[in-house]
Amino acid sequence: MSTKASRSAARLMISPAVVLLLMWMIVPLVMTVYFSFLRYNLLSPGATPWAGWDNYYWFITDPSFNDAIWNTLALVGGILVITVVGGIGFALLLDRPMFGTGIIRIMVIAPFFVMPTVSALVWKNMFFNPVNGIFGNIATSLGLQPIDFFAEIPLLSIIFIVSWMWLPFATLILLTALQSLDQEQLEAAEMDGASWSNRFWYIMLPHLARAITVVILIQTIFLLSVFAEILVTTNGGPGTATTNLTYLIYVSSLLQFDVGMGSAGGVFAIILANIVAIFLMRMIGKNLDA
Amino acid sequence: MGRITLEKVTKSFGEVEVIPPLDLTIEDGEFTVFVGPSGCGKSTLLRLIAGLEDTTSGHIRIDGEDATDLPPAKRGLAMVFQSYALYPHMSVRKNIAFPMKMAKVPEDEQNRRIEQAAKALNLTEYLDRRPGQLSGGQRQRVAIGRAIVREPAAFLFDEPLSNLDAALRVGMRLEISELHKRLATTMIYVTHDQVEAMTMADKIVVLRAGNIEQVGSPLELYKEPRNTFVAGFIGSPKMNLFEGPEAEKLGAHTAGVRPEHIEVGDPASTYWSGTVGVAEHLGSDTFFHIHETGLADTITVRAPGDVDYKHGDRIGLNPRMDMIHKFDQQGLRIQ
Numbered sequence: 001m002s003t004k005a006s007r008s009a010a011r012l013m014i015s016p017a018v019v020l021l022l023m024w025m026i027v028p029l030v031m032t033v034y035f036s037f038l039r040y041n042l043l044s045p046g047a048t049p050w051a052g053w054d055n056y057y058w059f060i061t062d063p064s065f066n067d068a069i070w071n072t073l074a075l076v077g078g079i080l081v082i083t084v085v086g087g088i089g090f091a092l093l094l095d096r097p098m099f100g101t102g103i104i105r106i107m108v109i110a111p112f113f114v115m116p117t118v119s120a121l122v123w124k125n126m127f128f129n130p131v132n133g134i135f136g137n138i139a140t141s142l143g144l145q146p147i148d149f150f151a152e153i154p155l156l157s158i159i160f161i162v163s164w165m166w167l168p169f170a171t172l173i174l175l176t177a178l179q180s181l182d183q184e185q186l187e188a189a190e191m192d193g194a195s196w197s198n199r200f201w202y203i204m205l206p207h208l209a210r211a212i213t214v215v216i217l218i219q220t221i222f223l224l225s226v227f228a229e230i231l232v233t234t235n236g237g238p239g240t241a242t243t244n245l246t247y248l249i250y251v252s253s254l255l256q257f258d259v260g261m262g263s264a265g266g267v268f269a270i271i272l273a274n275i276v277a278i279f280l281m282r283m284i285g286k287n288l289d290a
Numbered sequence: 291m292g293r294i295t296l297e298k299v300t301k302s303f304g305e306v307e308v309i310p311p312l313d314l315t316i317e318d319g320e321f322t323v324f325v326g327p328s329g330c331g332k333s334t335l336l337r338l339i340a341g342l343e344d345t346t347s348g349h350i351r352i353d354g355e356d357a358t359d360l361p362p363a364k365r366g367l368a369m370v371f372q373s374y375a376l377y378p379h380m381s382v383r384k385n386i387a388f389p390m391k392m393a394k395v396p397e398d399e400q401n402r403r404i405e406q407a408a409k410a411l412n413l414t415e416y417l418d419r420r421p422g423q424l425s426g427g428q429r430q431r432v433a434i435g436r437a438i439v440r441e442p443a444a445f446l447f448d449e450p451l452s453n454l455d456a457a458l459r460v461g462m463r464l465e466i467s468e469l470h471k472r473l474a475t476t477m478i479y480v481t482h483d484q485v486e487a488m489t490m491a492d493k494i495v496v497l498r499a500g501n502i503e504q505v506g507s508p509l510e511l512y513k514e515p516r517n518t519f520v521a522g523f524i525g526s527p528k529m530n531l532f533e534g535p536e537a538e539k540l541g542a543h544t545a546g547v548r549p550e551h552i553e554v555g556d557p558a559s560t561y562w563s564g565t566v567g568v569a570e571h572l573g574s575d576t577f578f579h580i581h582e583t584g585l586a587d588t589i590t591v592r593a594p595g596d597v598d599y600k601h602g603d604r605i606g607l608n609p610r611m612d613m614i615h616k617f618d619q620q621g622l623r624i625q
């Protein structure tokens with residue numbers, strides 16, 4: 001795509017797709033914004049009078065709102081840290097030649113194929129349950145008090161479950177990036193007297209920077225809207241301990257039947273996603289154009 | 291100091307023995323070239339010396355000390371790779387500084403050495419660029435700069451010029467030779483280009499399938515190749531080797547004569563004769579490829595540039611009898 005002709009041809013070719021995508025995006029967006037200004041409750045059908053900024057006011061002043069924002073950020077941040085650090089670790093392990101690499105790789109990737117609801121239920125019942133769960137059993141057999149995960153550390157438990165599901169994705173992307181590293185660079189660094197940790201820090205990590213950026217960006221998009229895992233495990237509780245923005249919107253629009261309020265929450269979610277995106281781009285975007 | 295000794299060194303990859311037992315001494319300050327056809331084990335041998343591969347058996351000594359089990363960094367050797375192996379995300383300055391940073395050389399000493407190396411290699415203007423913004427020749431110089439600043443006991447080069455175009459290659463060849471004269475450090479240089487070997491080396495090691503075929507100065511190898519392999523490998527264009535009655539007449543199983551040791555003349559009065567096939571005019575010289583000589587399929591002759599024969603002409607050939615190489619049944623030189 002270097003000549004003028006090929007550039008304008010390219011623009012022409014992709015314009016139908018762009019127009020379609022824009023409509024796809026704009027129609028729901030406009031409707032959400034519109035609904036957010038109406039007093040629109042399914043319990044009182046009929047009139048949907050103009051409500052101005054009321055929905056926004058009530059959504060923000062709802063005590064759950066603050067919690068939801070912080071929970072959302074903690075959820076995204078915690079999972080990103082665990083998956084990126086863990087993903088690099090797994091990638092380094094899987095990159096070395098060892099016995100049964102093929103099977104181990106498939107096993108590492110497997111969690112990604114399990115549906116969110118299923119894996120959350122498996123973790124809830126088989127692992128985290130204080131009476132029947134494996135962790136509970138281990139604690140009991142050691143004579144310790146079993147932890148009731150969803151009651152005592154609910155947010156951490158959910159971070160853990162979602163991290164478990166996203167770790168394979170991070171590992172996979174980071175592993176392919178690691179494998180594309182020129183071996184001669186590592187050998188040159190070895191000759192230059194770099195220890196393993198120096199080689200990791202000065203050669204491998206910079207090489208992985210772009211892949212890490214991609215992992216963070218893609219995961220952030222999906223993690224801002226974590227929902228199924230919360231619904232099947234804690235229902236946002238205890239209290240609002242695990243209510244994130246997505247779950248709060250669900251509560252207002254589908255449990256309280258307040259479409260207007262839910263829409264206002266949706267607009268907030270869009271704004272939050274954009275703030276996070278700009279922040280991320282600023283922080284790591286320079287890796288992408290290098 | 292950089293005297294490198296290999297004692298009965300072998301290397302196998304699984305079942306395959308790539309280097310059979312091999313002895314070699316490289317004197318301090320010597321420019322040694324490993325040359326041989328592709329896949330003969332040159333890189334493997336160099337990597338054994340560097341410590342990037344483990345020896346299967348045998349010992350490697352550097353300045354008399356056993357370095358067989360030392361990690362690469364502890365051997366005090368610097369290596370320049372064929373792909374340059376520069377660190378792409380670091381500036382040229384940081385690339386050159388990297389080995390010193392690893393060795394915890396003080397900052398101002400680092401800067402002094404970088405300036406010095408950059409000046410010697412004409413890199414001063416490029417110090418703040420990334421490797422991706424440099425040409426092939428400049429990248430090669432950065433790789434050499436990174437090696438120089440370590441002040442190693444010996445430099446190892448693995449086909450450093452093979453990614454460069456012909457003109458640049460000649461230039462870099464001179465630069466490396468000059469560098470060697472100036473630093474007087476041991477250098478081991480791997481190439482499959484016998485011209486590079488002849489022009490740069492103090493000592494050439496000719497390898498075939500992991501075996502050393504001959505070790506000697508370029509002129510020794512040119513004048514007295516020990517066997518037909520070396521005879522055919524060293525020299526450009528290649529030596530004409532032939533068997534059969536004509537060779538037997540000269541008292542050899544295989545006889546060889548270099549293109550530059552055959553004179554052309556009137557077919558009526560010369561020792562051999564043939565038909566001109568292709569004539570390659572280089573200006574200063576002309577290479578004639580001659581057929582139907584009764585010696586071998588093609589005999590190459592190097593004649594002065596102004597000698598003019600056309601395709602299909604009969605041509606007479608007069609070898610310089612004192613320059614004919616004779617080899618026995620096993621291909622070994624007959625003294």
Ligand SMILES: Nc1ncnc2c1ncn2[C@@H]1O[C@H](COP(=O)(O)OP(=O)(O)OP(=O)(O)O)[C@@H](O)[C@H]1O
Pocket residue numbers: 303308326327328329330331332333334335482
């Ligand atoms: N890691 C390895 N595993 C198995 N065999 C190898 C390995 N590295 C090299 N070899 C084999 O060892 C032999 C020598 O390889 P080497 O790279 O030393 O050749 P070379 O002389 O450097 O050739 P070239 O001029 O093409 O670079 C080859 O036959 C190659 O197939």
Ligand SMILES: [Mg+2]
Pocket residue numbers: 332333334449
């Ligand atoms: Mg090689």
